[in-house]
Amino acid sequence: SQTIHQWPATLVQPVGSPLSLECTVEGTSNPNLYWYRQAAGRGLQLLFYSVGIGQISSEVPQNLSASRPQDRQFILSSKKLLLSDSGFYLCAWNRDRGTDTQYFGPGTRLTVL
Amino acid sequence: AQTVTQSQPEMSVQEAETVTLSCTYDTSESDYYLFWYKQPPSRQMILVIRQEAYKQQNATENRFSVNFQKAAKSFSLKISDSQLGDAAMYFCAYRSATTGFQKLVFGTGTRLLVSP
Numbered sequence: 492s493q494t495i496h497q498w499p500a501t502l503v504q505p506v507g508s509p510l511s512l513e514c515t516v517e518g519t520s521n522p523n524l525y526w527y528r529q530a531a532g533r534g535l536q537l538l539f540y541s542v543g544i545g546q547i548s549s550e551v552p553q554n555l556s557a558s559r560p561q562d563r564q565f566i567l568s569s570k571k572l573l574l575s576d577s578g579f580y581l582c583a584w585n586r587d588r589g590t591d592t593q594y595f596g597p598g599t600r601l602t603v604l
Numbered sequence: 605a606q607t608v609t610q611s612q613p614e615m616s617v618q619e620a621e622t623v624t625l626s627c628t629y630d631t632s633e634s635d636y637y638l639f640w641y642k643q644p645p646s647r648q649m650i651l652v653i654r655q656e657a658y659k660q661q662n663a664t665e666n667r668f669s670v671n672f673q674k675a676a677k678s679f680s681l682k683i684s685d686s687q688l689g690d691a692a693m694y695f696c697a698y699r700s701a702t703t704g705f706q707k708l709v710f711g712t713g714t715r716l717l718v719s720p
Contacts, residue, residue, distance in 0.1 A: 533713075534711055535649075535695070536710075537708065581649060594651065595648060596648070597647075597648045600647070
């Protein structure tokens with residue numbers, strides 16, 4: 492069966508510090524990968540998606556970037572965090588088929604102080 | 605662009621009762637998918653139910669069922685025999701079936717409270 496992992500689970504960072512959140516998927520190959528952000532009391536907003544190694548598309552211009560160094564690894568980064576980067580970050584995956592449902596990881600709660 | 609609207613910020617239900625959560629969406633496409641996700645206090649998003657727009661039959665998953673009205677662009681979730689474990693945020697989501705990229709568009713969510 493497939494599983495998706497995210498770490499860390501919780502992170503508190505000062506403004507201006509760098510960020511690295513990691514997501515990995517097990518039990519499948521060549522997944523589509525997604526990063527979403529959920530601000531307090533809001534729905535999910537798609538940040539980045541990837542259909543393969545090194546292939547990243549951005550949905551929202553912002554202070555964040557994403558990379559996919561390996562087939563089942565997706566990283567969300569920032570060089571300098573802003574207060575507005577606080578939120579809950581969710582990674583999701585699905586198979587490279589048009590009908591497949593997205594499945595979410597446990598998420599990372601990021602607080603920028 | 606597609607939009608999803610959940611007009612009920614919060615709903616309450618008693619155990620064993622039935623509750624319906626509302627969702628409307630706006631799209632010009634004819635082929636798409638609709639989802640209900642549950643987000644419990646742990647905050648992990650869990651798929652509850654999925655509906656293909658080309659199917660006239662409403663999807664059901666145990667105590668969860670949907671009322672899909674394509675012409676009205678409405679997609680409500682009915683929870684029967686509510687349980688304490690159903691308490692969570694519920695998000696309605698839309699995904700195009702015609703574009704190559706499978707972007708999910710979410711509503712703002714409905715918080716479901718379940719009382720004994």
